[in-house]
Amino acid sequence: MPELLGPVEVRALAKELDVRPTKKLGQNFVHDTNTVRRIVTASGVTADDVVLEVGPGLGSLTLALLPACKAVVAVEIDPVLAARLPVTAAEFAPDVASRLTVVGADAMRVTADEIGVAPTALVANLPYNVSVPIVLHLLAELPSLRTGLVMVQSEVADRMAAGPGSRVYGVPSVKLAWYADARRAGPVPRSVFWPVPNVDSALVAFTRREPPSSVSREALFSLVDAAFAQRRKTLRAALAGWAGSADRAGQLLTAAGVDPSLRGEQLGIAEFARIAEVAAA
Structure with a gap:
């Protein structure tokens, strides 16, 4: 099993790279090893899955995903973080580091051609300010995505998984329902992040199904x-x-x-x- 990133390793990496998590990019790095293990388990990914990870950051979740699946494609918009991630994988998970591919791109606009493979599962701690548009874009762009488990702001999780008649049911709920069945998959405490966010977080799981209509x-x-x-x-x-x-x-x-x-x-x-x-x- 690879070594995972705890609080000491996360801060050391951030210091080495002179990385200061930015609100603009929605960055909050997970430094709790139990949380990333829980996410991987809850995602249900298997040795046959090609996992798409968005916003891998310093690599906390990436390191937990690598031994659990066939391959991980990590889409990272920050060039400094994108360049460091393969090095981190080689240091902490040498036996499975070759399973990692890093794509330097904006997940809101990344194309299937840029990703280069057909990912089957989305597992990610998403940037909170653009989490819904990212999920909708990836489901539209990548028909191969069958399942997903994403960490988002708790209120956004409620909206994504809401059904008709709910107070928080709205555009994100309906558009996600076009592609998939979604459900809340549990809360995530603030204490597992660095820096500690001022919002609560939650997991949303989804399973793709056929659209309910042939209309465009x-x-x-x-x-x-x-x-x-x-x-x-x-x-x-x-x-x-x-x-x-x-x-x-x-x-x-x-x-x-x-x-x-x-x-x-x-x-x-x-x-x-x-x-x-x-x-x-």
Whole structure:
């Protein structure tokens, strides 16, 4: 088993690299070995998986992932951290260091060609300020991704896993549901990070499934954005701009079997798909 990064090693690496975690990049480094082991176990990755890790930072989670899977592709936007990660893997996990590939790129824009392989699982401590856009981009760009376990801000985890009718159900909930079934997979204490963040964290697990409709993703996402742009309005009113008029919105909703007096937060992905299908017909 590789040696993992504890508080002493994390601070020593940061000092060596003159790295000061930045709020702009959403950096908080995990320095608790039990937490990274727990994440790897909860992810369910096997020896056959190619794992995509986003924002590996100093390598705490990377070192725990390497012996558990076939390969790890780590996408890191910070060139200093990206250059150091293979060295850290060779130092702490020499037997499995060859399984690591580092891609210096922005995870919000990284392409399948840049990644170069077909990852099967996403396991990551995501930058909190862009966690949802990253997950949605990767699911769209990488059809090979079948499962995921990501650490995000606790409130974001609630939104990602929420179902219709929930107070926090919204655009992230519906768009993620287009791709996958998602659930909260447990809290993560603040004390496992350096520096200690001023927000709570949680794990979200997801399993990809087939989209609920053959309608285009772009058409459905445009509908969802319109439905939640004015949450307090009925769908008939909220979708007036999207449909061309409130009357037209009401006609489309009725044809889709959806009560025009409902609000967007009351509809699941299947209902949104029906509305988009009617509009596209």
